[in-house]
Amino acid sequence: MADEKPKIRIATCSLAGCFGCHTSLLDIDERLFDLMEMVEFDRTPFTDIKHCGPCDIGIVEGGVSNAENARVLKEFRENCNVLVAIGSCAITGNVPALRNNIDLWDCFQEVYLYDSGTEGKQIPNDPELPLPFDKVYPIYEVVKVDYFLHGCPPPADAIWRFLTALIQGREPEIGYESLRYD
Amino acid sequence: MTSTITIDGKTVPFTEGQTIMDAALAAKVYIPHLCHDPEFKPHGSCKLCVVEANGRNVTSCTMPASPDMVVINDTPELNEDRRALVQMLFVEGNHICPACEATGNCQLQAAGYYLRMQSPHFMHFYPPRRVDASHPDIFLDLNRCILCELCVRASRDIDKKNVFGISGRGIDSHLAVNSESGRLGDTDMAVTDKAAHVCPTGAILIKRKGYTVPIGQRIFDQKTLREFHLEQQKRVESEDGPDGG
Numbered sequence: 001m002a003d004e005k006p007k008i009r010i011a012t013c014s015l016a017g018c019f020g021c022h023t024s025l026l027d028i029d030e031r032l033f034d035l036m037e038m039v040e041f042d043r044t045p046f047t048d049i050k051h052c053g054p055c056d057i058g059i060v061e062g063g064v065s066n067a068e069n070a071r072v073l074k075e076f077r078e079n080c081n082v083l084v085a086i087g088s089c090a091i092t093g094n095v096p097a098l099r100n101n102i103d104l105w106d107c108f109q110e111v112y113l114y115d116s117g118t119e120g121k122q123i124p125n126d127p128e129l130p131l132p133f134d135k136v137y138p139i140y141e142v143v144k145v146d147y148f149l150h151g152c153p154p155p156a157d158a159i160w161r162f163l164t165a166l167i168q169g170r171e172p173e174i175g176y177e178s179l180r181y182d
Numbered sequence: 183m184t185s186t187i188t189i190d191g192k193t194v195p196f197t198e199g200q201t202i203m204d205a206a207l208a209a210k211v212y213i214p215h216l217c218h219d220p221e222f223k224p225h226g227s228c229k230l231c232v233v234e235a236n237g238r239n240v241t242s243c244t245m246p247a248s249p250d251m252v253v254i255n256d257t258p259e260l261n262e263d264r265r266a267l268v269q270m271l272f273v274e275g276n277h278i279c280p281a282c283e284a285t286g287n288c289q290l291q292a293a294g295y296y297l298r299m300q301s302p303h304f305m306h307f308y309p310p311r312r313v314d315a316s317h318p319d320i321f322l323d324l325n326r327c328i329l330c331e332l333c334v335r336a337s338r339d340i341d342k343k344n345v346f347g348i349s350g351r352g353i354d355s356h357l358a359v360n361s362e363s364g365r366l367g368d369t370d371m372a373v374t375d376k377a378a379h380v381c382p383t384g385a386i387l388i389k390r391k392g393y394t395v396p397i398g399q400r401i402f403d404q405k406t407l408r409e410f411h412l413e414q415q416k417r418v419e420s421e422d423g424p425d426g427g
Contacts, residue, residue: 085301088280092272092302095281100308141305148301152280176406179295181279182286182397 008167009055011042011080015069016096016136017062019045020153021087025059027156038167055080057166061153062089063096064137068130077143082166085145086159088152088181090138097136104134147172150181187251189213189233202242202253203231207415212408213255214264214296216271216289216382217330218243220418222339225331228271230264230293265297273304274353276311276325277383283392284384286400290328291383292407314359316367319389320378327357327385337377345371357385 014022022045028035043052052058052072058080064070077083088094099107112123139145149162149172158178165172184195187202189211196205201224206213217228226244233242234254242253254260271277271290279285293299314322329348334357337345345366349358361368371377373388381387397403401410 088278092278093306093308094278097276097306097308098278098281101276101310135308138302138306140301145301150300174300176295179298179300181291181294182282 007040008038008057009042010039010057010059011052011055011076012044012059013072013076014045015060015062015073016065017087017089021061024153024156025159028160031160052076052079056082058083059086060090060139061087063093064133064139064142065096066130066132070142073139073143082146084147084149085139086149087154088150091148091150093136093138094152100135104132150179152182185249187247187253189253190255196247200247202233202235202245202247205247206242207412210412212412213242214293214407215243216293216328217332219332219380220415222332222335228330230267233260261297265299268293268297268299269303271328273302273306275328276308282326282384283387286397286403288384289382289407292402295402296407314366316365317371319373320366320371321387321389322366323385324357326383328383329355329357330382332380332382333377333386336380337375340376343370345369345377
């Protein structure tokens with residue numbers, strides 16, 4: 001119908017993370033059908049759309065560890081009215097940030113040259129590979145973030161409550177039980 | 183002789199020598215804190231327990247209560263300051279909660295929950311910190327140390343060993359181990375020492391004990407920091423007797 005209200009557009013992406021937050025989003029199970037009644041997905045790993053268009057809500061999992069992460073994050077910030085940092089990697093750097101006190105070259109050598117199980121040892125140097133940063137940065141240190149949803153990953157119920165509040169135009173409230181950094 | 187102070191309008195009795203914190207905890211009035219433990223001499227370093235007493239901001243764990251003192255504690259402004267302090271403690275160390283064995287048992291983490299810390303707010307320092315696995319039974323990870331000095335006080339006052347101290351100044355302050363090599367394995371610290379069990383974060387861990395209590399059943403999965411600290415006070419009072427020993 002011509003006068004039908006357009007659906008809320010949501011984009012999601014995973015930067016330096018493990019996709020656990022996306023998996024937790026899928027863990028809302030049958031409520032995915034309710035979600036699809038309310039929203040339309042733009043760029044996400046579910047749609048395989050390569051670039052983010054204008055969206056109401058952008059959800060970012062993972063920290064910023066290389067130039068490609070920074071480009072994607074900048075695109076999200078420019079296109080999404082509301083940007084949500086989801087999970088510990090996006091909020092603190094989390095496990096990927098454990099490399100922040102190791103020299104990057106030492107780190108590469110340890111991973112690609114010294115490990116006894118690696119065959120044909122060489123440090124990857126393809127021009128298509130994004131340039132790694134010296135550190136892994138939480139996304140709020142790179143762009144402005146509107147909301148933070150903690151957890152590694154946040155539980156599916158917390159994601160559901162958070163998302164439905166945002167979609168319905170309410171201020172998301174994270175109760176004591178839902179606020180967990182682990 | 184018993185006198186009274188008021189905390190947030192509530193009349194709270196105190197006896198000579200008690201601090202604002204002592205009187206508050208005895209009356210089950212909660213003032214958030216991290217470096218205070220009723221078993222040890224107050225230290226006043228974490229500043230979470232700062233309250234307004236007769237118009238001045240003071241650390242309630244070190245400020246003696248005095249007759250008719252008017253204390254303001256639980257206000258949005260003071261809790262906002264406390265939240266900022268917890269945020270600073272998080273970014274000044276390397277607190278990777280999902281990778282930490284102490285998660286769920288960590289008082290810093292619980293303070294974040296209690297004070298509704300939704301974001302780290304400040305830029306992360308990611309400071310380079312030392313890890314010491316030299317002791318056969320105790321693991322020391324300075325990435326998580328918040329310089330509360332509970333281990334320093336426990337080792338000095340209870341264990342009588344002086345295993346720990348604080349060295350350096352300002353941002354370079356760090357926990358130092360009192361042995362020639364600077365390694366924990368070269369001290370006489372024992373796993374049964376009080377100092378091995380007072381760390382409010384995961385900086386001092388007992389080896390081979392990780393995950394014996396599953397995540398979800400740990401202290402702060404079950405209770406708030408407020409409940410934990412009030413129970414801690416009650417336990418110390420019952421051990422020391424009604425007059426506090």
